[in-house]
Amino acid sequence: MRVQAQGRAHDRKKFKETCETVVVNAHGGLLLLKHEVDNGEMLVITNPETLEEQECRIVYMGDPGDKGQRVGIEFLTPAPRFWGVEFPSESAIH
Numbered sequence: 001m002r003v004q005a006q007g008r009a010h011d012r013k014k015f016k017e018t019c020e021t022v023v024v025n026a027h028g029g030l031l032l033l034k035h036e037v038d039n040g041e042m043l044v045i046t047n048p049e050t051l052e053e054q055e056c057r058i059v060y061m062g063d064p065g066d067k068g069q070r071v072g073i074e075f076l077t078p079a080p081r082f083w084g085v086e087f088p089s090e091s092a093i094h
Contacts, residue, residue: 001083003031007043010036018048022070026080026087028056032068037061043073047082054079 001024006016015035022030037043041058060072080087 002048004046004048005031005033005043006046007037007041010038019068021083024083024085027078028059028072028074029083030060031071031073033071034068036064036069037071045073047084049084052079052082054082 001021002018003021004016005019006014009015017034019034020032022032024030031045037058039058039061043056043058044053045056046053055076056073057076058071059074060070062070062072075082
């Protein structure tokens with residue numbers, strides 16, 4: 001899924017880019033970013049279909065690759081409907 005991410009890059013300059021998700025869940029996801037960012041930095045991601053925005057924190061940084069860097073994000077507040085996907089509820093798993 002494509003989303004728009006905006007925040008501050010490693011050089012402290014603001015950026016906005018359209019990126020791909022690798023994995024999504026109710027608490028965040030894994031993005032493929034072209035900009036270099038720092039762990040712990042804040043991002044705002046926008047779902048282009050709903051225009052919903054979510055603030056999130058970078059909690060994981062993978063190795064840079066040809067298509068960008070895998071960056072794990074965590075929503076500041078859980079947003080299970082942000083991705084437009086139904087996730088099984090925690091209670092349904094037990």
